[in-house]
């Protein structure tokens with residue numbers, strides 16, 4: 001008996017296209033992202049991997065990706081659970097900043113440390129910034145715990161309890177679970193699933209809009225470590241593009 005988990009990073013967003021750090025800023029998909037999401041749904045159908053339940057973050061680029069993919073797969077009727085713990089990593093004071101300019105200003109080492117180190121968060125975002133989520137009603141349940149910045153470790157710490165309490169329970173019940181989330185929240189989950197070290201996770205990037213399917217054994221260990229992208233060629237191209245962001 002194996003459990004089927006599908007991970008799907010949202011399609012290209014308006015700020016991916018502009019090369020801006022996004023984090024918790026609620027930016028929508030662009031046309032490319034909407035097309036990627038629909039293609040993601042086609043890939044689910046072509047591969048006969050149809051989700052029974054959907055998990056998303058509270059951010060519209062993930063929500064709309066899931067809606068488009070599921071509509072394409074004629075699966076818009078499945079149960080949905082949304083949770084802030086699947087949100088993108090909060091990018092702190094980098095939210096809204098241009099990646100290429102940040103790279104030029106701070107140099108590659110600092111830029112990569114902020115983007116990909118496991119435990120160094122970017123500087124905190126001021127509460128009165130236009131890009132702050134403090135006071136946003138969608139995070140009212142968080143009170144003053146709304147993040148001002150996060151490193152990947154912080155994401156793992158907030159995400160794992162939810163993985164244990166909710167997502168795993170649906171898998172245990174035999175449901176095929178679709179998690180539609182973000183580059184860094186999915187990197188955290190993949191780190192956990194594949195047992196990737198704190199150092200090695202820096203080199204792992206998740207492509208936009210391409211379903212990544214894990215088969216998990218009864219102990220939730222991947223039967224297929226690293227998972228299986230439903231379009232491996234497109235995934236390889238997109239991974240390269242994500243890795244090179246800023247370096248234009």
Ligand SMILES: O=C(O)[C@@H](CO)OP(=O)(O)O
Nearest residue numbers: 020021022023088115183
């Ligand atoms: O800007 C962001 O929020 C993320 C994902 O788009 O970017 P990066 O890949 O640089 O972590």
